[in-house]
Amino acid sequence: MHNDTDFSCFLPDEEATLALGARLALSVSPAMVIFLEGNLGAGKTTLSRGLLRGLGFAGRVKSPTYTLVEPYTVSNLYLYHFDLYRFNDASEWEDAGFRDYFNAESICLIEWADKAEGLLPVPDWIITLTPEHDGRLAHIQAFSEQGRTCLNRLYP
Template identity: 45%
Template structure:
Protein backbone atom coordinates (compact mmCIF):
# COMPACT_ATOMS: atom_id res chain seq x y z
CA UNK A 1 0.00 0.00 0.00
CA UNK A 2 1.08 3.60 -0.35
CA UNK A 3 0.09 7.17 0.36
CA UNK A 4 1.04 10.42 -1.35
CA UNK A 5 1.76 13.36 0.96
CA UNK A 6 2.38 17.00 0.10
CA UNK A 7 4.43 19.10 2.49
CA UNK A 8 6.37 18.48 5.67
CA UNK A 9 3.28 18.96 7.85
CA UNK A 10 1.46 16.17 6.00
CA UNK A 11 4.45 13.85 6.52
CA UNK A 12 4.64 14.58 10.26
CA UNK A 13 0.86 14.26 10.62
CA UNK A 14 0.87 10.86 8.92
CA UNK A 15 3.80 9.74 11.09
CA UNK A 16 1.87 10.86 14.18
CA UNK A 17 -1.15 8.84 13.01
CA UNK A 18 1.16 5.79 12.75
CA UNK A 19 2.52 6.23 16.30
CA UNK A 20 -0.11 4.12 18.13
CA UNK A 21 0.61 1.20 15.78
CA UNK A 22 4.41 1.32 15.98
CA UNK A 23 4.88 2.17 19.67
CA UNK A 24 4.89 -1.49 20.75
CA UNK A 25 8.43 -1.86 19.41
CA UNK A 26 10.06 -3.53 16.45
CA UNK A 27 12.40 -2.83 13.59
CA UNK A 28 11.57 -0.29 10.88
CA UNK A 29 13.85 0.47 7.95
CA UNK A 30 13.34 3.91 6.41
CA UNK A 31 14.47 4.02 2.78
CA UNK A 32 14.77 6.92 0.37
CA UNK A 33 17.22 9.33 -1.17
CA UNK A 34 18.85 12.21 0.70
CA UNK A 35 16.13 14.71 1.57
CA UNK A 36 13.25 12.33 0.87
CA UNK A 37 11.79 12.73 4.36
CA UNK A 38 13.12 9.85 6.47
CA UNK A 39 14.08 12.11 9.37
CA UNK A 40 10.89 14.15 8.98
CA UNK A 41 8.83 10.98 9.34
CA UNK A 42 10.93 9.93 12.35
CA UNK A 43 10.50 13.34 13.98
CA UNK A 44 6.71 13.26 13.57
CA UNK A 45 6.56 9.76 15.01
CA UNK A 46 8.90 10.40 17.96
CA UNK A 47 7.16 13.63 18.92
CA UNK A 48 3.76 11.97 18.67
CA UNK A 49 5.04 9.32 21.09
CA UNK A 50 5.77 12.04 23.64
CA UNK A 51 9.21 13.53 23.02
CA UNK A 52 9.01 17.27 23.73
CA UNK A 53 12.35 18.45 22.33
CA UNK A 54 13.94 18.58 18.92
CA UNK A 55 14.48 15.40 16.95
CA UNK A 56 17.68 15.72 15.00
CA UNK A 57 19.13 13.39 12.45
CA UNK A 58 21.65 11.07 14.13
CA UNK A 59 23.94 11.29 11.09
CA UNK A 60 27.05 11.93 13.19
CA UNK A 61 26.12 10.09 16.39
CA UNK A 62 24.63 7.10 14.49
CA UNK A 63 21.90 6.72 17.12
CA UNK A 64 19.66 8.93 19.24
CA UNK A 65 17.94 7.24 22.16
CA UNK A 66 14.44 8.34 23.29
CA UNK A 67 13.21 6.62 26.47
CA UNK A 68 9.59 7.78 26.50
CA UNK A 69 6.62 7.12 28.72
CA UNK A 70 5.16 3.83 27.53
CA UNK A 71 7.74 3.13 24.83
CA UNK A 72 11.39 3.41 23.89
CA UNK A 73 12.58 4.63 20.49
CA UNK A 74 16.07 4.30 19.03
CA UNK A 75 16.59 6.38 15.89
CA UNK A 76 19.57 5.32 13.77
CA UNK A 77 21.12 6.98 10.72
CA UNK A 78 23.74 4.72 9.16
CA UNK A 79 24.60 7.02 6.24
CA UNK A 80 28.16 7.62 7.49
CA UNK A 81 28.77 4.02 8.58
CA UNK A 82 32.05 2.86 7.04
CA UNK A 83 31.65 -0.88 7.63
CA UNK A 84 28.68 -2.92 8.88
CA UNK A 85 30.96 -4.42 11.56
CA UNK A 86 30.94 -1.00 13.27
CA UNK A 87 27.40 -1.81 14.37
CA UNK A 88 28.74 -4.65 16.50
CA UNK A 89 31.19 -2.27 18.19
CA UNK A 90 28.44 0.20 19.02
CA UNK A 91 26.30 -2.55 20.57
CA UNK A 92 23.54 -2.79 17.96
CA UNK A 93 22.26 -6.06 19.43
CA UNK A 94 21.70 -4.38 22.80
CA UNK A 95 19.48 -1.80 21.11
CA UNK A 96 17.58 -4.43 19.15
CA UNK A 97 17.08 -6.71 22.17
CA UNK A 98 15.40 -4.15 24.43
CA UNK A 99 11.91 -4.23 22.86
CA UNK A 100 12.42 -0.71 21.54
CA UNK A 101 11.05 0.73 18.35
CA UNK A 102 14.19 0.96 16.22
CA UNK A 103 13.94 3.33 13.27
CA UNK A 104 16.89 2.82 10.93
CA UNK A 105 17.73 5.17 8.09
CA UNK A 106 20.16 3.86 5.45
CA UNK A 107 19.78 0.28 6.74
CA UNK A 108 21.50 -1.05 3.61
CA UNK A 109 24.79 0.15 5.17
CA UNK A 110 24.27 -2.46 7.91
CA UNK A 111 23.71 -5.37 5.51
CA UNK A 112 24.90 -8.65 6.99
CA UNK A 113 24.62 -7.42 10.57
CA UNK A 114 21.05 -6.12 10.80
CA UNK A 115 18.21 -8.62 10.97
CA UNK A 116 15.26 -8.38 8.60
CA UNK A 117 13.01 -5.42 9.30
CA UNK A 118 9.49 -5.90 10.55
CA UNK A 119 8.50 -3.02 8.31
CA UNK A 120 10.23 -1.32 5.39
CA UNK A 121 8.95 2.19 4.74
CA UNK A 122 10.17 3.56 1.40
CA UNK A 123 9.82 7.25 0.63
CA UNK A 124 9.92 8.44 -2.98
CA UNK A 125 10.71 12.12 -3.55
CA UNK A 126 8.35 13.33 -6.28
CA UNK A 127 9.47 16.96 -6.07
CA UNK A 128 6.36 18.66 -4.72
CA UNK A 129 5.22 15.60 -2.77
CA UNK A 130 6.36 12.31 -1.29
CA UNK A 131 4.97 8.84 -1.86
CA UNK A 132 5.33 6.40 1.02
CA UNK A 133 5.20 2.64 0.43
CA UNK A 134 5.31 -0.01 3.15
CA UNK A 135 5.92 -3.72 3.15
CA UNK A 136 6.44 -6.35 5.82
CA UNK A 137 9.02 -9.07 6.32
CA UNK A 138 7.64 -10.55 9.56
CA UNK A 139 4.29 -11.43 11.13
CA UNK A 140 4.48 -8.27 13.24
CA UNK A 141 5.21 -6.27 10.10
CA UNK A 142 2.18 -7.78 8.39
CA UNK A 143 -0.04 -6.66 11.29
CA UNK A 144 1.47 -3.20 11.05
CA UNK A 145 0.92 -3.05 7.29
CA UNK A 146 -2.75 -3.91 7.70
CA UNK A 147 -3.14 -1.15 10.28
CA UNK A 148 -1.17 1.36 8.18
CA UNK A 149 -3.41 0.54 5.21
CA UNK A 150 -6.43 1.53 7.32
CA UNK A 151 -4.71 4.68 8.62
CA UNK A 152 -3.77 5.73 5.10
CA UNK A 153 -7.36 5.33 3.90
CA UNK A 154 -8.77 7.44 6.73
CA UNK A 155 -5.88 9.91 6.44
CA UNK A 156 -6.55 10.47 2.74
CA UNK A 157 -10.23 11.07 3.47
CA UNK A 158 -9.33 13.84 5.94
CA UNK A 159 -6.42 15.36 3.96
Protein backbone atom coordinates in the same frame (compact mmCIF):
# COMPACT_ATOMS: atom_id res chain seq x y z
CA MET B 1 -3.70 1.81 -1.86
CA HIS B 2 -3.61 -0.74 0.93
CA ASN B 3 -3.83 -4.43 1.66
CA ASP B 4 -2.31 -6.85 4.18
CA THR B 5 1.30 -6.11 3.30
CA ASP B 6 1.32 -2.76 1.51
CA PHE B 7 0.19 0.76 2.19
CA SER B 8 0.90 3.82 0.12
CA CYS B 9 -0.15 7.43 0.10
CA PHE B 10 0.93 10.77 -1.34
CA LEU B 11 2.45 13.35 1.01
CA PRO B 12 2.07 16.80 -0.58
CA ASP B 13 4.25 18.65 1.93
CA GLU B 14 6.35 18.39 5.10
CA GLU B 15 3.22 18.68 7.29
CA ALA B 16 1.79 15.58 5.59
CA THR B 17 4.99 13.64 6.32
CA LEU B 18 4.81 14.66 9.99
CA ALA B 19 1.12 13.69 10.06
CA LEU B 20 1.82 10.23 8.61
CA GLY B 21 4.52 9.78 11.26
CA ALA B 22 2.03 10.69 13.98
CA ARG B 23 -0.45 8.23 12.51
CA LEU B 24 2.20 5.49 12.54
CA ALA B 25 2.69 6.16 16.25
CA LEU B 26 -0.75 4.64 16.83
CA SER B 27 0.17 1.47 14.91
CA VAL B 28 3.71 0.57 15.89
CA SER B 29 4.60 -1.73 18.76
CA PRO B 30 7.70 -2.68 20.76
CA ALA B 31 10.27 -4.98 19.13
CA MET B 32 9.62 -3.49 15.70
CA VAL B 33 12.45 -2.88 13.27
CA ILE B 34 11.62 -0.32 10.59
CA PHE B 35 13.90 0.54 7.66
CA LEU B 36 13.47 4.02 6.19
CA GLU B 37 14.49 4.07 2.55
CA GLY B 38 14.84 6.93 0.11
CA ASN B 39 17.52 9.27 -1.19
CA LEU B 40 19.17 12.16 0.64
CA GLY B 41 16.44 14.61 1.57
CA ALA B 42 13.59 12.18 0.91
CA GLY B 43 11.98 12.92 4.28
CA LYS B 44 13.11 9.97 6.43
CA THR B 45 14.09 12.10 9.41
CA THR B 46 10.94 14.20 9.05
CA LEU B 47 8.83 11.04 9.23
CA SER B 48 10.78 9.88 12.30
CA ARG B 49 10.14 13.27 13.91
CA GLY B 50 6.39 12.92 13.28
CA LEU B 51 6.42 9.42 14.76
CA LEU B 52 8.26 10.58 17.90
CA ARG B 53 5.90 13.53 18.33
CA GLY B 54 2.96 11.15 17.89
CA LEU B 55 4.39 8.93 20.62
CA GLY B 56 4.46 11.98 22.90
CA PHE B 57 8.10 13.05 22.68
CA ALA B 58 8.15 16.83 23.12
CA GLY B 59 11.87 17.55 22.70
CA ARG B 60 14.01 18.18 19.69
CA VAL B 61 14.39 15.38 17.15
CA LYS B 62 17.65 15.88 15.32
CA SER B 63 19.19 13.85 12.55
CA PRO B 64 21.56 11.13 13.86
CA THR B 65 23.89 11.71 10.89
CA TYR B 66 27.02 12.21 13.02
CA THR B 67 26.11 10.18 16.09
CA LEU B 68 24.79 7.19 14.06
CA VAL B 69 22.01 6.74 16.62
CA GLU B 70 19.80 8.95 18.78
CA PRO B 71 18.10 7.19 21.69
CA TYR B 72 14.69 8.25 22.98
CA THR B 73 12.56 7.11 25.88
CA VAL B 74 8.88 7.80 25.41
CA SER B 75 6.05 6.55 27.61
CA ASN B 76 7.39 3.15 28.55
CA LEU B 77 9.28 2.30 25.42
CA TYR B 78 12.67 2.90 23.90
CA LEU B 79 13.03 4.20 20.40
CA TYR B 80 16.40 4.18 18.63
CA HIS B 81 16.71 6.31 15.53
CA PHE B 82 19.69 5.25 13.42
CA ASP B 83 21.25 7.02 10.45
CA LEU B 84 23.94 4.73 9.08
CA TYR B 85 24.99 6.94 6.18
CA ARG B 86 28.45 7.39 7.70
CA PHE B 87 28.76 3.84 8.96
CA ASN B 88 31.47 1.82 7.27
CA ASP B 89 32.95 -0.75 9.60
CA ALA B 90 31.23 -3.88 10.85
CA SER B 91 33.43 -4.02 13.95
CA GLU B 92 32.06 -0.60 14.91
CA TRP B 93 28.69 -2.29 15.20
CA GLU B 94 29.91 -4.66 17.89
CA ASP B 95 32.07 -2.04 19.62
CA ALA B 96 29.18 0.40 19.90
CA GLY B 97 26.93 -2.35 21.27
CA PHE B 98 24.28 -1.65 18.65
CA ARG B 99 23.19 -5.26 18.70
CA ASP B 100 21.67 -4.72 22.17
CA TYR B 101 19.49 -1.91 20.85
CA PHE B 102 17.38 -4.50 19.07
CA ASN B 103 15.24 -6.02 21.79
CA ALA B 104 11.66 -6.70 22.85
CA GLU B 105 11.24 -3.29 24.53
CA SER B 106 12.54 -1.12 21.71
CA ILE B 107 11.49 0.21 18.35
CA CYS B 108 14.36 0.72 15.90
CA LEU B 109 14.05 3.16 13.00
CA ILE B 110 16.94 2.89 10.56
CA GLU B 111 17.95 5.28 7.78
CA TRP B 112 20.52 3.92 5.29
CA ALA B 113 20.18 0.33 6.54
CA ASP B 114 22.01 -0.94 3.43
CA LYS B 115 25.26 0.45 4.91
CA ALA B 116 25.08 -2.23 7.62
CA GLU B 117 23.92 -5.05 5.41
CA GLY B 118 24.19 -8.43 7.10
CA LEU B 119 24.33 -6.92 10.59
CA LEU B 120 20.69 -5.95 10.88
CA PRO B 121 17.68 -8.16 11.55
CA VAL B 122 14.98 -8.58 8.92
CA PRO B 123 12.74 -5.51 9.18
CA ASP B 124 9.08 -5.68 10.11
CA TRP B 125 8.43 -2.73 7.80
CA ILE B 126 10.28 -1.00 5.04
CA ILE B 127 9.03 2.53 4.46
CA THR B 128 10.13 4.05 1.16
CA LEU B 129 9.85 7.76 0.39
CA THR B 130 10.11 8.82 -3.25
CA PRO B 131 9.94 12.37 -4.62
CA GLU B 132 6.82 12.96 -6.67
CA HIS B 133 5.81 16.36 -8.07
CA ASP B 134 6.60 18.72 -5.17
CA GLY B 135 5.86 16.11 -2.52
CA ARG B 136 6.66 12.49 -1.67
CA LEU B 137 5.13 9.12 -2.26
CA ALA B 138 5.20 6.97 0.88
CA HIS B 139 5.12 3.19 0.60
CA ILE B 140 5.03 0.89 3.61
CA GLN B 141 5.71 -2.80 3.13
CA ALA B 142 5.28 -5.40 5.89
CA PHE B 143 7.74 -8.30 6.04
CA SER B 144 6.65 -10.14 9.19
CA GLU B 145 3.51 -11.22 11.03
CA GLN B 146 4.01 -8.38 13.51
CA GLY B 147 4.54 -5.99 10.61
CA ARG B 148 1.26 -7.06 9.01
CA THR B 149 -0.63 -6.76 12.31
CA CYS B 150 0.71 -3.25 12.85
CA LEU B 151 -0.02 -2.27 9.26
CA ASN B 152 -3.63 -3.35 9.65
CA ARG B 153 -3.96 -1.00 12.63
CA LEU B 154 -3.36 1.89 10.25
CA TYR B 155 -6.79 1.48 8.75
CA PRO B 156 -9.82 3.07 10.30
